[in-house]
Amino acid sequence: MQDEEFMNKLILKFYSSNTAVSCVGSCLHVLEVYRKSLLPDIPSRRQQRKRHWHRRPHYEDGDDIIRSAMELNEAGIRFKKSKTISLKDITFRGGILKLPVIIIDDATESMFLNLVAFEHLHVGLGNEISSYILFMDNIIDNEKDVALLHSKGIIQNALESDKAVANMFNSLSKDITLDPNNNLYEVRKMVNRYCKKPWNEWRANLIHTYFTNPWAILSLIGVIFLFALTIAQTVYSILSVYNN
Structure with a gap:
């Protein structure tokens, strides 16, 4: 156990991760250590997974498609930072979409590509990283969406431009297919349901037009x-x- 903790500490230090070693546990691969550091457990979310474990989601028309960040903002949805750094900590409640803070630099693209490949090659591991990338690709169409998320403190951009970040997420999702059992299905469903209500869009237009x-x-x-x-x-x- 001491040897595992020591190795995990060295790996996370190499990746410049601030996650506690005790939250990682036993791992069989370097990528698994880093993946677990990006997906620390959330107590409330763990109970929610147990409660809906045997319920298979049913997609309605448009539930698998979510608007871009700018369109969601025009529909009255506000963006805020999540309380944790876990990439699973994406929630929607009361017109507020909370997303974890992510730092985008030159190593982010290769890191995500390796993690997606690691998830696809290990059956039963989970698809949280792939689901996160696909979700971010849905809400990021161009540099305006990146600029909006950056203004809310969700994206910290260390690349040369916001357009480079948009291109990165758009290219990462090309080989990722939507899993009907992914952990972000309920979030997509609630966001789309909120956007379909005309009153929310009317109220947002009123605020953007007269109260800014x-x-x-x-x-x-x-x-x-x-x-x-x-x-x-x-x-x-x-x-x-x-x-x-």
Whole structure:
């Protein structure tokens, strides 16, 4: 046990990972050590997996497709950082999509390619890394999506441009197929259900149009005030005629 912990510590130090060695456990491969460091267990999520273990998800029309980050933002969805660094810690609740922070540098692409190959070659290991890459590819279409996630502190870009990050995720997902039992199915389903409600998009358009600029807010208040005065004057005129 001491030898395993010592080796895991050396491997994670080589990868510049801050994950505690005790969270990794016994591993048979260097990639498995690093993979476990990216996917530390989340207690609440572990109970959720047990509860839905025998339930096979059923895809409805469009549930396997999710909009880009900019489109989700226009639909009223806000982006925030997750509380953990686990790539499994992607949640959606109350119009807020939480994503773990990820640092993108020159080694990220080769690292993800190796991890995806490792998952595909080991049956029963899981597909969390592949599901994460496919999810990120869905919400990242171009550099504008990367810029939005960067402004929220979710993506820390060490490459030359936001377009390079978008191209990286788009190329990584080419050989990845959607698994109907992946751990992000429920998140996709809830996001799509939220986007299909017209009120959420109307509210988002109202906020983007009138509540991002203080002068626009003042103009809106002035219009509402004038409209209220017009209604009051009309009611007063009707009451005057009725009394006469």
